[in-house]
Amino acid sequence: MAKNEEAVKNGIFKMGDKNVAYQQFFQGQSYLNNLVGEKDINVGVGNVTFEPGCRNNWHIHHDGYQILLVTGGEGWYQEEGKPARKLHPGDVVVTHDGVKHWHGATKDSWFSHVAITAGTPEWLEPVSDEEYNALED
Amino acid sequence: MAKNEEAVKNGIFKMGDKNVAYQQFFQGQSYLNNLVGEKDINVGVGNVTFEPGCRNNWHIHHDGYQILLVTGGEGWYQEEGKPARKLHPGDVVVTHDGVKHWHGATKDSWFSHVAITAGTPEWLEPVSDEEYNALED
Numbered sequence: 001m002a003k004n005e006e007a008v009k010n011g012i013f014k015m016g017d018k019n020v021a022y023q024q025f026f027q028g029q030s031y032l033n034n035l036v037g038e039k040d041i042n043v044g045v046g047n048v049t050f051e052p053g054c055r056n057n058w059h060i061h062h063d064g065y066q067i068l069l070v071t072g073g074e075g076w077y078q079e080e081g082k083p084a085r086k087l088h089p090g091d092v093v094v095t096h097d098g099v100k101h102w103h104g105a106t107k108d109s110w111f112s113h114v115a116i117t118a119g120t121p122e123w124l125e126p127v128s129d130e131e132y133n134a135l136e137d
Numbered sequence: 138m139a140k141n142e143e144a145v146k147n148g149i150f151k152m153g154d155k156n157v158a159y160q161q162f163f164q165g166q167s168y169l170n171n172l173v174g175e176k177d178i179n180v181g182v183g184n185v186t187f188e189p190g191c192r193n194n195w196h197i198h199h200d201g202y203q204i205l206l207v208t209g210g211e212g213w214y215q216e217e218g219k220p221a222r223k224l225h226p227g228d229v230v231v232t233h234d235g236v237k238h239w240h241g242a243t244k245d246s247w248f249s250h251v252a253i254t255a256g257t258p259e260w261l262e263p264v265s266d267e268e269y270n271a272l273e274d
Contacts, residue, residue: 012149012208012226035229041202043180043253045229065178069206069251071149089149092172092182114206116180116253 002052004073008110011072013047015112025123027132028054028104035114042118049112050075055104057126061095064119068093068103075111076135077103078127084135087111102127106135139189141210145247148209150184152249162260164269165191165241172251179255186249187212192241194263198232201256205230205240212248213272214240215264221272224248239264243272 009015016033019026029051036045055076068077070091077093078084080100087093087103095101097119104127105111146152153170156163166188173182192213205214207228214230215221217237224230224240232238234256241264242248 013206014227035206036204036231038231040233041204041231042255043204045204045206045253067173067178067180067182069150069172069182090151094173094175094178096177114251116182118179 003109005110008072008112011112015049025057027126030054044117047114050105052105052108055127056102058100058102058124060100060122061119066095067116069114071112073111074106074109140246142247145209145249148249152186162194164263167191181254184251187242189242189245192264193239195237195239195261197237197259198256203232204253206251208249210248211243211246
């Protein structure tokens, strides 16, 4: 078992299926369980799970925001021009409108968070192996 | 220890302090940990914990909505004119604009949920002991 694999796979919110819809915007394997997605509610809510080393591309939420509620394992959150922030269960991240950022697992740990998302995402370049591998677990 | 007390008190999100701000709208003791409350984000996010028997008054979210992500224990959710729904960790509830409802713990269990709330609440009458006690744990 990889680090935190059992805890993340048996978290409060089910991990769902392989995240096919967004896999083009991720490095590595992620899983998505859509919890809320309704026309008259301006946020989508989903539980996102990352295998060790998995992370999403740099991206921006336009005319919206994203809130991450960390539910399991260990991960990273980084905004452009700032140091990466190590994440643990119970941590909360707020990404404001227009801020370029990425999030994902650490190199050796599974990771999961609930994402509350409003607005329109713009997906950008991947986080390079050079950038990612330079982060200290 | 009451049922689920240890699990709820040691949940992923800290339970915070006694919910003084809203206690006039609750029967029994609740706790509130505000996770997100920012001017440019149209939702507030908080972790709400209920002692056994604690529930909030009937209320309505106007020009908004509420999403509950159940994180611990056992609770109830009820919309006016419908049967109460028993809640367990991992359950998700969406309350649409204008719908009169209440939520809280079961009689004998601690309960916690993350609440994602938009709009303006209108607080109404308490859930009577008669209504509440008639629910089957």
